Amino acid sequence: MxxxxxxxxxxxxxxxxxxxxxxxxxxxxxxxxxxxxxxxxxxxxxxxxxxxxxxxxxxxxxxxxxxxxxxxxxxxxxxxxxxxxxxxxxxxxxxxxxxxxxxxxxxxxxxxxxxxxxxxxxxxxxxxxxxxxGAWAITEPDSGSDAFGGMKTSVRRDGDEYVLNGQKTFITNGPYADTIIVYAKLDDGSDIRDRKVLTFVLDKGMPGLTQGKPFKKMGMMSSPTGELFFSDVRLGRDRLLGESETGRDGDSKAEVKSGFAVERIGVAALALGIINECHRLCVDYAKNRKLWGQEIGRFQLIQLKLAKMEVARINVQNMVFQLIETLRAGKMPTLAEASAMKLYSSEAATEVAMEAVQLFGGNGYMAEYRVEQLARDAKSLMIYAGSNEIQVTHIAKGLLGPRV
Missing domain, CATH: 1.10.540.10 (Acyl-CoA dehydrogenase/oxidase, N-terminal domain)
Known part of the structure; x- marks a missing residue:
């Protein structure tokens, strides 16, 4: 394609x-x-x-x-x-x-x-x-990129039910979600880092579930993000996804990693959208903004910025085209490939957006011109779906093997 x-x-x-x-x-x-x-x-x-x-x-x-x-x-x-x-x-x-x-x-x-x-x-x-x-809750205050090892939210068996306790943070849709997927470690007495991770479905308004107010953020302000608190939330077995602790429907770690890959390949399309919009705004501004009696698009330094934006646009768009062909063939990128897509496209979008602010000068720093919003949003892509630093590790493991 x-x-x-x-x-x-x-x-x-x-x-x-x-x-x-x-x-x-x-x-x-x-x-x-x-x-x-x-x-x-x-x-x-x-x-x-x-x-x-x-x-x-x-x-x-x-x-x-x-x-x-x-x-x-x-x-x-x-x-x-x-x-x-x-x-x-x-x-x-x-x-x-x-x-x-x-x-x-x-x-x-x-x-x-x-x-x-x-x-x-x-x-x-x-x-x-x-x-x-819906909301998907795995991140915790003390875990971050160490999603499994640092997880402290836990469930314990109580007869035919489970009792959930803990806290999740940075949860997209958390303040308003009606249906919430929650990952928690089974408290079976083993070392906490080795415990099985189970998946439960909670509904808004359940006793013991508190949905915090939306955070104030640097970017992605149109997406409410908040905390979830669990205090002795009683869960029937019908809320354990798969209704099994063993076999294919038991430990959720492999399934979570698959979810990470889906998130990361999506970042390429998000980055392309930001790059396209910055590109459009900057080309229009360069044609219409005048200094010293001529359009700023005539200045070579402005042309250099536009040229680099075009290179980024072509590269990320080609990455998206390749992704489409891969999906049409019934395949999915590996976690390492998804991480590579996420790493490159998020950095490209952030660089383009920051250059867009610079090209607009003082106007670029004003919310009215929208490139300010695009810069804030683009930066979030370097953290969203796993920080770019952890993407480097996943790419290296894909190349060198899991022992790296």
Whole structure:
């Protein structure tokens, strides 16, 4: 794949029209945190028929599993459309994509992959149509990149139930989520770093569950992020994903690593959206802003900045094209490959966005011109889905082996 098809460009233009009409007028409210993004996402789902398609897809999946024990969601051929949508949204409001991606791409996908038939019927319909907002909770105050080893949130068996205690932080959608995936270590008396990690599904309003208020952040302000607190939350076995502590449905570490890979390949599309928007704004500004009687685009140092932005745009776009072809072939990048994509694209987007601020000069430092927002959002990509420092480790292990 070397370019977008005519159909894909039509899809892109339709999304841009929605963005201009339904998102840009509300950017100030989204960026201040006074307007959560969920109603805008639901309006987008309704406008493009995504809610109806999701409802039909989940219905077919669940009825198929009831009848034959098989089935799955059909995503073939839709990879380009999804990545185009993600990219276009990221260029105007990265937080909207984060909230949507965590709810659909992590919360719903975890239930789809790991849940029993009854659990899928219970939680998937609301999540797939975005009637319900999902959160995916693994990060803790003292764990960070050491997600498993540093995990302190725990569950203990109590008869036929479990009792959950602990705390999660930096949880996208945490303050408002209706359905929450929580990872916790089973307190079985073994060394805490070696304990099995189990996955549970919680619902808003459960006794002992507290959802903290949204944090104030540097970027991605349109995506509410907060803390979750668990104080003797009682969980029936029906809330243990897979309803098993052993075998394929037991320890969740492998499944979490797969989720990390999905998050990281998505960063390339997010980065492309930010780069495209910076590129567009800077080219327009260079053509119209005048100094010493001429457009600043005539100055070679400005041309150098624009040229480097174009190189970054081409590189990251080609990375996205390669990703689409890989997915269409029914393959997934390895964790090391996903980390490489995340590392390069996030650094490219951050560099482009900071150069955009510089190109705009004093105007670039003002929120009115939007490159200021893009710079703040781009920086988050170097931390989001695992800091770039940990990506280096995963890439090296992929090249040299796990003992590195």
């Amino acid at each position: 070397i370019e977008w098809s005519e159909t894909e460009l039509l899809i892109r233009d339709a999304i841009r029209e929605f963005v201009d009409k339904e998102i840009r007028p509300h950017l100030d409210a989204l960026e201040s945190g006074t307007l959560p993004p969920y109603d805008i996402i639901r309006k987008m789902f309704a406008s493009f028929g995504i809610d109806a398609l999701a409802r039909e897809s989940v219905s077919k999946l669940l009825s198929g599993e009831r009848g034959s024990g098989g089935g799955g969601l059909a995503f073939g051929g839709q990879e380009a459309m999804a990545l185009i949508a993600v990219s276009e949204l990221a260029g105007v409001s990265l937080g909207i994509v984060a909230s949507l991606g965590v709810s659909i791409g992590l919360t719903a996908q975890t239930i789809l992959t790991k849940g029993t038939q009854a659990q899928k019927e219970r939680w998937l319909p609301g999540l797939a149509t975005f009637e319900k907002v």
